[in-house]
Amino acid sequence: MRNISKTTTLEHKFPLLAVENNCIISKDGDVTACFQVHLPELFTVSSAEYDAIHSTWHKAIKTMPDYTIIHKQDWFIKENYAPDLSQEDQSFLSKSYQRHFNERPFLNHYCYLFLTKTTKERMRQQSNFSSLCKGILIPKEIRDKEVIRRFLESVTQFERIINDSGLITIELMSEEDIVGSKENPGLLEQYFTLSRDSSTAMQDIAIGAEELRIGNKRLSLHTLSDTDDLPAQVSSHSRYEKLSTDRSDCLLSFAAPVGLLLSCNHIYNQYLFLDNSDENLRRFEKSARNMHSLARYSRANQINKEWIDLYLNEAHSQGLSSIRAHFNVMSWSEESTELKQLKNDTGSALALMECKPRHNTTDVATLFWAGIPGNAGDFPSEESFYTFIEPALCFFNEETNYQNSPSPFGIKMADRLTGKPIHLDISDLPMKKGIITNRNKFILGPSGSGKSFFTNHMVRQYYEQGAHVLLVDTGNSYQGLCQLIHGKTKGSDGVYFTYTEDNPIAFNPFYTDDGVFDIEKRESIKTLILTLWKRDDEPPKRSEEVALSNAVAGYIEKIKYEDGYPSFNGFYEYVKGDFRKVLQQKEVREKDFDIANFLNVLEPYYKGGEYDYLLNSEKQLDLLTKRFIVFEIDAIKDHKILFPIVTIIIMESFINKMRRLKGIRKLILIEEAWKAIAKEGMAEYIKYLFKTVRKFFGEAIVVTQEVDDIIHSPIVKESIINNSDCKILLDQRKYMNKFDDIQKMLGLTDKERSQILSINMNNDPKRLYKEVWIGLGGTHSAVYATEVSTEEYLAYTTEETEKLEVMDLASEFDGSVEQAIKRITLRKKENNISINS
Structure with a gap:
C-alpha cells in the first residue's frame, strides 16, 4: 500500500539556526543559554536543604527579564553497567565483583537547564503557530542587541546565585556539548534519537493523530497544564513512606515520583514562562470585573470571579510575580505491549504527587517539538496555566542518582536504589576538601547486620590499592580473606597470628630496629607498664607517673651506651638495681613511689614468672614488609591480664610500622578488642593513637556491635568518636528505643538519624545485599548497599x-x-x- 502521509525532512523543519558563543539561536530570533545541572544525591537532602534549594531557584529566576522561558529538562535513561575487565592487575575477587555487576541495568539521570529570551508575541502563540506547522522557516534577525546583552548579564547573575548556594551547581555547556562531535553525539542529536549512545543513528520521526514515534520508539506523554489537574497543596519536599518510620522522615522532592522513582526511559520537562507580571494582573483585574458583571447569569461566573480575586489578593498582598507554568513527562518504549505499562506507571507516579494524570494525545507533537533544547519559544501557550514562582518551583525535580567520586582511590559500593556499583572515596578526597580532618573511622553494627562483610569488603580494597593493613580480631572474621591473600602471594603476605598455649604471641616492647626511642615510643612503653602496674579503678598519682617516666628514660639511656639485648627483663633489673639507688639519692618517699610494690606487681612478667614469655621475645615480628596482617586473639579475649597487654603491644607494633613507612597508606582495624583498652588508664593512649595516625598517612578504625558500650563509656566518646570524622553505621532498628542516646553520643543530625533508621527498610528482594550508612564530618552522608559476588561471599563468610x-x-x-x-x-x-x- 502506498504511503500517502505527508513527509518532509528534519533539515527543512529544523527550528534552530546556529550555536554561537555557547548559546543556541533559533530561526525566530530566540537566544538560549544552555547549562548542565548537578543536583544533590537521592536520599541525602534534609528539609532545610530542600527549602534552601527552593529559595535559591526563586532568587535566581527573579533576576531574569520579562519574556524569558526557564526550561529544566531531566533525562532518565536506562543503561547497563559496563565493567572494565581488561585491567591486568585486577585480583581474583575484584574480577568476580566486576563480573557480578556486568550488564546490571540502572536508571541514569542527566539534568539540563535552558534559559530562553523570546518576545511577547512568541510567548502568546498557540500550537497552530508552531514552527512544526509552518511551511517555510525564514531566519529572523535578532531585533534588539541591547535586550540580548542585558539578558546575558542576567544569565551570568543567575549562574552565580545558583552556584553560590553550595547545594546545586550549573555548568555552561560548550558548543561541542550541544552540537556534538564525530565521536560523541551532542544534546540535539540525543534528543532526536532519544538516546545517549553514540552508535544510535538518526531515524524517521512519525507524527500521527494519537502517536509520535521516533524509529521504533513510541512516545507516551502526560501533561500538567491545567490548574484542575494540580494538587490542593504543594511543598518543596514530601515524605517518602517506604523509608520512613514513626520516629524519622525520609524526604524527597515533591516531584521525585516522576524522577528516579519512575523506573523507565523518560524525560521530565519543567517550564516557567516569565510574562510581564503587572500586565498579567491587569488582565486578571479586567476579567474579574467581567465575571462580576455576568455573575447573575451564571453561578460559574461568580465562582470564577472569587478564584481570580484570591489569585489577585495573593499576588498583591505578598508581592508575588504572576507567571505561567507547564510540566510534562515523556516516556517511551520500543515494545507496544510495554507502552501500556508505561502509561500506567507514569499515571501512578503523577497520582502519588496528588495530581490528576492526563494522558495527552492532542499536543504531543508540538510539545515534543517545543522540548527541543533552545526551542522553548515554540511552546503552545494554551498548554500552560497561571501560577506564582514559588508553587511552580515545587514541581522541579531536585535530586539525582549516586555519583562516582573523581578520586583515584576509594572503595566500591552499590547504589541502594538500582544496584549500580559506585566508586566512593571516604578518605582522601574528603580530607582534601576539608570535609574531614582525619581518616579515622568508627563502625557500629549489631550482630547479623552485615558488619563483617562490609569491613572485609573495605579492607580488601584498601589492600589491593597498596595499603598496609593490620587487623586485631576476636572472632575469625578475616581468616578466609587472609588465607586467600596468603595463598595468592605464596606466603609472602597474608600473615595470620593467633594465640595458643603452645605458641603464644610474644613481643619485646624495648626493641627498635634503628635504636631510636622517640617520644611516641617512650609514651607507648610507659602506657604498657602502667597497664601492667595499675588496676582499671586505680589511677596513678602524679609522682608515680614522673617516677615511671624517669625509670623508662633511665633504662633507655643505659642501653644506648652498654652492650646487651634490651628487653623487659633488663628494665626490671635496672629498676631493681640502678633506679632504686637514684630514688634513694633523690630521697623519694615510699608513699610517692613504692618501688617494692612496683617490682612485686611486675614480677610475673620477669624471667621465671608466669608470663615471662610475653615481653621478652628474642624473635621480632616482621610487620614492616607484610601488607596484610591479622592478629586473632579470641582465645584470650576474656583474660584480664593478657588481653589488654597483647592488644596494646600489637598497636605499638603498628605505630612502629607507621613511623617507618613514609608516604604509604596504613590502616589498623580493631574489632571488639578496643573494649579491653578503653579503660581509665588507657584513654590517653587511645587518644594518642587516633591523633598520631593522621600525621603518617594512616587511619585507625574501631568496630563494635554492642550499643551499650558506646552509650555508657565516656572514654569511647572522648578518645575514639571525637577523633573519628568518618562514622559508619549498619542496621540499628533493633536499637530503635535506644537510638536517642546513640544519636546524642555520636552527634548525629536529624537528617543523619533519618538516613540511618531507613537502612534495609526497602531492599530489593531480587538482590542480596545489606545497607550501610557512611557519614563524613557531620556534613556529608548517605546510605549505600554492600553487595558482593558469590566468590567474595565465600571469602568473607563467618x-x-x-x-x-x-x-x-x-x-x-x-x-x-x-x-x-x-x-x-x-x-x-x-x-x-x-x-x-
Whole structure:
C-alpha cells in the first residue's frame, strides 16, 4: 500500500539556526543559554536543604527579564553497567565483583537547564503557530542587541546565585556539548534519537493523530497544564513512606515520583514562562470585573470571579510575580505491549504527587517539538496555566542518582536504589576538601547486620590499592580473606597470628630496629607498664607517673651506651638495681613511689614468672614488609591480664610500622578488642593513637556491635568518636528505643538519624545485599548497599559450616583457598543456588 502521509525532512523543519558563543539561536530570533545541572544525591537532602534549594531557584529566576522561558529538562535513561575487565592487575575477587555487576541495568539521570529570551508575541502563540506547522522557516534577525546583552548579564547573575548556594551547581555547556562531535553525539542529536549512545543513528520521526514515534520508539506523554489537574497543596519536599518510620522522615522532592522513582526511559520537562507580571494582573483585574458583571447569569461566573480575586489578593498582598507554568513527562518504549505499562506507571507516579494524570494525545507533537533544547519559544501557550514562582518551583525535580567520586582511590559500593556499583572515596578526597580532618573511622553494627562483610569488603580494597593493613580480631572474621591473600602471594603476605598455649604471641616492647626511642615510643612503653602496674579503678598519682617516666628514660639511656639485648627483663633489673639507688639519692618517699610494690606487681612478667614469655621475645615480628596482617586473639579475649597487654603491644607494633613507612597508606582495624583498652588508664593512649595516625598517612578504625558500650563509656566518646570524622553505621532498628542516646553520643543530625533508621527498610528482594550508612564530618552522608559476588561471599563468610567447607576443600588443592572458592562457586551456579549476605 502506498504511503500517502505527508513527509518532509528534519533539515527543512529544523527550528534552530546556529550555536554561537555557547548559546543556541533559533530561526525566530530566540537566544538560549544552555547549562548542565548537578543536583544533590537521592536520599541525602534534609528539609532545610530542600527549602534552601527552593529559595535559591526563586532568587535566581527573579533576576531574569520579562519574556524569558526557564526550561529544566531531566533525562532518565536506562543503561547497563559496563565493567572494565581488561585491567591486568585486577585480583581474583575484584574480577568476580566486576563480573557480578556486568550488564546490571540502572536508571541514569542527566539534568539540563535552558534559559530562553523570546518576545511577547512568541510567548502568546498557540500550537497552530508552531514552527512544526509552518511551511517555510525564514531566519529572523535578532531585533534588539541591547535586550540580548542585558539578558546575558542576567544569565551570568543567575549562574552565580545558583552556584553560590553550595547545594546545586550549573555548568555552561560548550558548543561541542550541544552540537556534538564525530565521536560523541551532542544534546540535539540525543534528543532526536532519544538516546545517549553514540552508535544510535538518526531515524524517521512519525507524527500521527494519537502517536509520535521516533524509529521504533513510541512516545507516551502526560501533561500538567491545567490548574484542575494540580494538587490542593504543594511543598518543596514530601515524605517518602517506604523509608520512613514513626520516629524519622525520609524526604524527597515533591516531584521525585516522576524522577528516579519512575523506573523507565523518560524525560521530565519543567517550564516557567516569565510574562510581564503587572500586565498579567491587569488582565486578571479586567476579567474579574467581567465575571462580576455576568455573575447573575451564571453561578460559574461568580465562582470564577472569587478564584481570580484570591489569585489577585495573593499576588498583591505578598508581592508575588504572576507567571505561567507547564510540566510534562515523556516516556517511551520500543515494545507496544510495554507502552501500556508505561502509561500506567507514569499515571501512578503523577497520582502519588496528588495530581490528576492526563494522558495527552492532542499536543504531543508540538510539545515534543517545543522540548527541543533552545526551542522553548515554540511552546503552545494554551498548554500552560497561571501560577506564582514559588508553587511552580515545587514541581522541579531536585535530586539525582549516586555519583562516582573523581578520586583515584576509594572503595566500591552499590547504589541502594538500582544496584549500580559506585566508586566512593571516604578518605582522601574528603580530607582534601576539608570535609574531614582525619581518616579515622568508627563502625557500629549489631550482630547479623552485615558488619563483617562490609569491613572485609573495605579492607580488601584498601589492600589491593597498596595499603598496609593490620587487623586485631576476636572472632575469625578475616581468616578466609587472609588465607586467600596468603595463598595468592605464596606466603609472602597474608600473615595470620593467633594465640595458643603452645605458641603464644610474644613481643619485646624495648626493641627498635634503628635504636631510636622517640617520644611516641617512650609514651607507648610507659602506657604498657602502667597497664601492667595499675588496676582499671586505680589511677596513678602524679609522682608515680614522673617516677615511671624517669625509670623508662633511665633504662633507655643505659642501653644506648652498654652492650646487651634490651628487653623487659633488663628494665626490671635496672629498676631493681640502678633506679632504686637514684630514688634513694633523690630521697623519694615510699608513699610517692613504692618501688617494692612496683617490682612485686611486675614480677610475673620477669624471667621465671608466669608470663615471662610475653615481653621478652628474642624473635621480632616482621610487620614492616607484610601488607596484610591479622592478629586473632579470641582465645584470650576474656583474660584480664593478657588481653589488654597483647592488644596494646600489637598497636605499638603498628605505630612502629607507621613511623617507618613514609608516604604509604596504613590502616589498623580493631574489632571488639578496643573494649579491653578503653579503660581509665588507657584513654590517653587511645587518644594518642587516633591523633598520631593522621600525621603518617594512616587511619585507625574501631568496630563494635554492642550499643551499650558506646552509650555508657565516656572514654569511647572522648578518645575514639571525637577523633573519628568518618562514622559508619549498619542496621540499628533493633536499637530503635535506644537510638536517642546513640544519636546524642555520636552527634548525629536529624537528617543523619533519618538516613540511618531507613537502612534495609526497602531492599530489593531480587538482590542480596545489606545497607550501610557512611557519614563524613557531620556534613556529608548517605546510605549505600554492600553487595558482593558469590566468590567474595565465600571469602568473607563467618558462618562456621560455609567456612569449613571452603577450608576443607582448600586442603585438597594444596591449601589454595582461591581454587576452593572457584570450585564451590561453579557448583552453586550449576545447581542454581544463591548466597545470602
